[in-house]
Amino acid sequence: MNAVERGRGVVLAAYGRGALVHDGLAPRRCGLVGRRLKPVCGDVIGWRRDSASLEPQIESIEPRRNCLERIDSRGRPEPVAANIDRVAIVVAPEPRPDWFLVDRYWAAALHHGIEAILLVNKCDLAADGMAEEIACLQGLGLPCLTLSCRTGEGIDVLRAATGTGATLIVGQSGVGKSSLVNRLAPEAAATTATLGRDREGRHTTTTARRYPLSDRAAIVDAPGVRDFAPPARLDRAAEHGFVEIRSRSADCRFADCRHLEEPDCAVRSALSRQEISARRYESYRRLARLYAMLAKH
Numbered sequence: 001m002n003a004v005e006r007g008r009g010v011v012l013a014a015y016g017r018g019a020l021v022h023d024g025l026a027p028r029r030c031g032l033v034g035r036r037l038k039p040v041c042g043d044v045i046g047w048r049r050d051s052a053s054l055e056p057q058i059e060s061i062e063p064r065r066n067c068l069e070r071i072d073s074r075g076r077p078e079p080v081a082a083n084i085d086r087v088a089i090v091v092a093p094e095p096r097p098d099w100f101l102v103d104r105y106w107a108a109a110l111h112h113g114i115e116a117i118l119l120v121n122k123c124d125l126a127a128d129g130m131a132e133e134i135a136c137l138q139g140l141g142l143p144c145l146t147l148s149c150r151t152g153e154g155i156d157v158l159r160a161a162t163g164t165g166a167t168l169i170v171g172q173s174g175v176g177k178s179s180l181v182n183r184l185a186p187e188a189a190a191t192t193a194t195l196g197r198d199r200e201g202r203h204t205t206t207t208a209r210r211y212p213l214s215d216r217a218a219i220v221d222a223p224g225v226r227d228f229a230p231p232a233r234l235d236r237a238a239e240h241g242f243v244e245i246r247s248r249s250a251d252c253r254f255a256d257c258r259h260l261e262e263p264d265c266a267v268r269s270a271l272s273r274q275e276i277s278a279r280r281y282e283s284y285r286r287l288a289r290l291y292a293m294l295a296k297h
């Protein structure tokens with residue numbers, strides 16, 4: 001007779017009908033008990049195995065501290081990764097930075113009360129026209145780190161900055177997210193190659209993939225998060241993601257000012273005095289518009 005074996009682990013990658021789980025020793029594939037459980041990368045799970053010859057099955061998911069989401073093609077939120085401690089936003093001289101996307105990643109982190117950091121990668125290349133935006137974000141309180149995966153410059157500082165907790169790496173395609181993950185977690189390159197496809201043979205690189213860095217730290221490569229968005233359920237959601245707007249809203253005439261057309265708006269006064277960056281304000285407007293659209297659905 002076989003005894004039931006049980007254990008706990010962290011989801012490294014979630015697939016349709018199972019997950020790759022790290023149980024403190026090694027990654028292993030787990031199935032799911034029933035049809036209701038939907039594990040997400042970073043979930044702490046309980047598994048059971050009824051017989052040594054069978055694959056372990058996930059039977060429980062512990063409550064999440066947080067869960068970052070993206071908006072799917074139908075405008076619905078879709079989980080990307082759970083239990084994140086830090087969002088590292090990567091930009092580089094090429095591809096040309098999409099600063100609106102950077103704002104949105106930062107806004108998502110602010111929403112969740114998660115630390116954010118800006119990683120300026122490829123410092124081995126000429127960084128034309130990036131300094132102004134970087135200075136602006138830094139001035140607003142976003143820590144900024146310059147590095148190069150190619151030369152290794154700044155990697156030690158990044159290693160120290162990611163030494164505890166789970167860091168989610170986000171950014172446009174091509175900025176060097178996977179290169180960064182491979183630098184920090186050398187086993188990443190090897191495991192991506194061997195576990196790059198799920199049981200149905202699909203490439204799993206479209207879902208988040210977590211790599212342990214130590215017993216206290218992990219890094220999460222999150223491809224396909226171009227449409228990453230802060231949760232839309234909050235009241236005045238857009239304002240929450242912009243520190244310079246939030247801090248001035250108390251001085252608007254109307255308590256529910258959206259800072260768009262309202263009279264005596266402290267935010268737009270600050271904008272006209274150039275105390276708020278016009279690009280950041282435009283970014284706020286775009287996010288406010290997105291939320292207004294989502295609220296109608």
Ligand SMILES: Nc1nc2c(ncn2[C@@H]2O[C@H](COP(=O)(O)OP(=O)(O)O)[C@@H](O)[C@H]2O)c(=O)[nH]1
Pocket residue numbers: 121122123124125147148149150151171172173174175176177178179180
């Ligand atoms: N010059 C330079 N190229 C880099 C650096 N980091 C990554 N790359 C290159 O940028 C390209 C995209 O890298 P990748 O890690 O796949 O980006 P991802 O799409 O964000 O995961 C690859 O050709 C890398 O070799 C860097 O620090 N300097």
Ligand SMILES: [Mg+2]
Pocket residue numbers: 177178179223
């Ligand atoms: Mg990648």
Ligand SMILES: [Zn+2]
Pocket residue numbers: 249252253257258259260262264265266267268
């Ligand atoms: Zn206002």
